[in-house]
Amino acid sequence: MSNAVRRTLLYGTAAALVWGGARAHSSLTNAALRPSPSLGPAVVEGALGNRLVPQALRDAGCGPAEAAALAHAVGRALDARRLRPDDRFRLVRDAEGGLMHLTLTHGERRAVVTPGAGGRLRAATRRDPVAVTERRVSGEINGSLWLSMESAGVPAEIIVRFAETFQWTVDFLSETRDGDRFSVAWNERAAGGRVLARSVDAGAYEGKTTGRRTAVLFDGRYYDEDGESLERMFLRAPLKFARVSSRFDRSRRHPILRINRPHHGTDYAAATGTPVSAVAGGVIIAAHRERGFGNVVKIRHDGVYTTLYAHLSRFGRGVRKGARVEQGRVIGYVGSTGMSTGPHLHFQIEKNGRWADFLALELPFARTVERARRAAFAAARERFRPLLSGSST
Ligand SMILES: [Zn+2]
Structure with a gap:
């Protein structure tokens, strides 16, 4: 079963809404395009949406020649082919309508375009410092895994990752019971006030049917607290819903x-x-x-x-x-x-x-932590000891 199909089956329309979220940008974009009413500098900002940079700038009030020149300058600072619909721009003009600067933010990188001598545009790349924060949430199952984690404040993409982490050991379709407990620790990388990426560092699930299942990220893979890989050689069944x-x-x-x-x-x-x-x-x-x-x-x-x-x-x-x-x-x-x-x-x-x-059959584990890395694994696991043991995080 493909991951997309699995997600839909696991989470139903909630997931569909999340994955379709990017599309909502185009409507938000237009709402954000209204210039500020002040008499000082005029600011127009918004997300690119599914537009190329020149089109976004024209929608923001630039003439065709100015939009093309600004887009060209942006291209000197950022690879335009890598821009994404949720990348944001900010166009600032003085009270007379002259360009002060254009900023286009792509992840932790920003292209800043300013007018230079002789009407030429200068472009520079700035890099926002990336801040990493770790977050932990614990909760109880009441209904589905999705709704229970969501109401505990776990972001959608972390719920998906959590389910994927345990996909070889827990069948969340049939094995979740009200009163089961989950804990998850994840980190968020953010720059310029935006979250760039989130990933699960550790997780635990303790249920009536599943028993206690744990996961710790180590050397790029998830292991249980005993150092056995969560990735199994065999799926739990050759088909679903049977x-x-x-x-x-x-x-x-x-x-x-x-x-x-x-x-x-x-x-x-x-x-x-x-x-x-x-x-x-x-x-x-x-x-x-x-x-x-x-x-x-x-x-x-x-x-x-x-x-x-x-x-x-x-x-x-x-x-x-x-x-x-x-x-x-x-x-x-x-x-x-x-x-x-x-x-x-x-x-x-x-x-x-x-x-x-x-x-x-006692099915074989895909792998265990190598002998030489056991001490490092124990240190990684120690950081999440309370979470893995099911006491409060
Ligand atoms: Zn048979």
Whole structure:
């Protein structure tokens, strides 16, 4: 499932509003374009929106020639191709309408254009000092994760990052319960009064279903408090929104053949067409039709694990023998091909040449903190000790 789809499913329209937020700039821009009514310097300011610099300046009252000259000067101080819709400009004129200066702010950098000798424009780049602040919030689940964190004052992008940080270990769609507790520490980089970036430094989630889950950012990855990476080799299931309809059983009576035949996999009941994802990255060793399994995909993940996905209605794009797939990639769609009583995914995993029970398997961690970095990790973790242990932050 793509991240965008996942976000929408997790957060519904709240997320859509946030991600669509950039678009609201164009309407705000026009509202900000009214010149100040004072008799002193006249200031026009606003966000670029989806306009190029010359157009924004013309909308701010510049003539075509002046707008072009100012935009050219801005281009000497900032790379115009990197400007973004939320970059802001400020145009200041004296009481006679003469240009005093134009400032265009892009992140922590500002282009300042001033009139020089002989009507030439001078352009300079200024860099605002970047201030980093750390913030911490704790709260309780009441309804969804999104609404609970939002009402505790956590910014939207941090809620998304928090959910992504725990995506291998907590299923926030089905495992959140009222009364569960969350804590998150994040930092904000700001310059010139604007937040440039936010990122999660540490987080904890303690729930009835999930138990206590922790995350600390260290060397660019998230680890739990014991130093084990949160990124798992395997997803928790090959598909979302399904229920397990038949478990691994070494002596099951087969529903069609009506003989005792072991069920070496897990069946997930789901509607025909539901996307099926590779639970881990690997190489496709089979993507073809078999009599019993119908359309089946087999993936070898490493020297130890192989997974199999059967009864597919069709294959995912580019899925063929020899192709590489990444974790989460859609490799096919639920169906009922082969020997099957109805639409479902039959999924099985082989460990060292033997079929294993995926739901009971102790799945390997992707990695742990290297021995040489353990002391540094312990120091990083110490900063968030109260937060991780669930006491107040
Ligand atoms: Zn099955």
